[in-house]
Amino acid sequence: MEEEEQLRSLMFLVTYMLLKRMRDINDANIQRRNEIQRRIRHRQYFFQRQRRMLMMMIAGGVRSNARIRTRPWTTTPSTDWWERVVMTEFQPSDWLDKFRMNRETFFYLCDKLRPRLARRDTSFRLALPVEKRVAVALWRLASNIEYRTISALFGVGKSTVCRCVRDMCHAIVALLSSIYLRSPGEQELEDSAQLFLSHWGFPHCVAAIATLHTAIITPSSNASDYANPAGWLSVMSQVAVSGRGHFWDVCASFPGGTDPAEILQNSSLWATAAEGGLSPAPPPTFMGKSLRYVLLGEACYPLQSWLMKAYPEEQGRTASHAALTEQQQLFNGRLARALRVSQEALLRLRARWQCLSKRNDCGLDVVPTMILACCILHNMCESHGDAFKAEWQVEVAEAESPQPSHKQLLSTSMNQSNNEEVRQLFCDYFEEQNKKNN
Secondary structure, eight states: OOHHHHHHHHHHHHHHHHHHHHHHHHHHHHHHHHHHHHHHHHHHHHHHHHHHHHHHHHHHHHHOOOOOOOOOHHHHHOOOOIIIIIIIHHHHHHHHHHHHSHHHHHHHHHHHHHHOOOOOOOOOOSSOOOHHHHHHHHHHHHOOOOOOHHHHTTTOOOHHHHHHHHHHHHHHHHHHHHSSSOOOHHHHHHHHHHHHHHHHHHOOOEEEEEEEEEEEEOOOOOOGGGTTTTBEEEEEEEEEEETTTHHHEEEEETTSOOOOOHHHHTSSHHHHHHHHTTTOSSEETTEEOOOOEEEEETTTTTOOOEEEOOOOOOOOOOOSSOOOOOHHHHHHHHHHHOOOOOOOOHHHHHSTTTTTTBBOOOOOTHHHHHHHHHHHHHHHHHHTTOOOHHHHEEEEEESOOOOHHHHHHOOHHHHHHHHHHHHHHHHHHHHHHHHHHH
């Protein structure tokens, strides 16, 4: 009888453990399904948002081709300033100050945009020349001054100024993206890696990822979504900057309160980099191993085998926040130095086109296109060798809305060990270089 009681107790215990195990497995499966559904919903949200932005851009481009009839008795202010002063008396420094580019670059831009911006004369009035339309829009992007001020300066109506800005931004995105904002080729990747090594001391790297916040007026709906970590309303953009300081990829139009890691994971840049699209095939060799080129990111991004971020420097109770070793501190210092390429590129962008550094009062349907257009214009001016004036940066430094910093993202990837091995390779490289220099 005693043995039967023991056997019965053992069977009861085994049955209980099996039932508990089955319940745990079911709970884990439910959690996994919920997580998958959550990610699917988020991905659908981002895809739908990008689709809406694309439709708005297309709609804006279609609207820009529509000719608006005006009343024949409408009076037009004098245009002497544009025709007699700008076109005949402006010196090279004047073109650079007012339009942020050389005279040659200005007319190159006009020729490129002519297919989308040219208008026909009507029986009531002559159409604005393409050059004047571009000048009006550039003045707005460079200064962010009010439409009525530009209206009085160029002798056109305020609605015309607004239309010029909208039309030019759409035309730039439509006609110049394939030239100045495209994925790099193998030679460009190699050149960028060489520049990161020679200028910033970081090897085997081709680009740095950063965020840009553009201040906006209070939107009509979901205003709380646009509050960024610094507390002011903004539209956030994700940019990838090459070693030359050019923008390779720009993902705009997200509310300022969006998590940067979430934007990255749902962007085309993530898919391209994860699949090896930012590295030649076969991958080059680094520290004796075949390794794809990497990107650099701030602490708010997840660590990946192709995306390097700094070791967390805060000391805490967990092992992941323990004090850093000298090797890790050296890595963090070199990475912080290399990330300056994206910081300086964004500073030059905001200084040249101050509609991005001051509060932008355009509608949310225009701001993302304006950001893309400014990034393309930045690449064009840098490629053409147009001068950059240091005093422009002073105005950015005095802006009311400094760029916010984002919260550090702790690594939770299942493949974390492989990511750490890649980061350790760079630690070993910097340690070897440090010993050689000493």
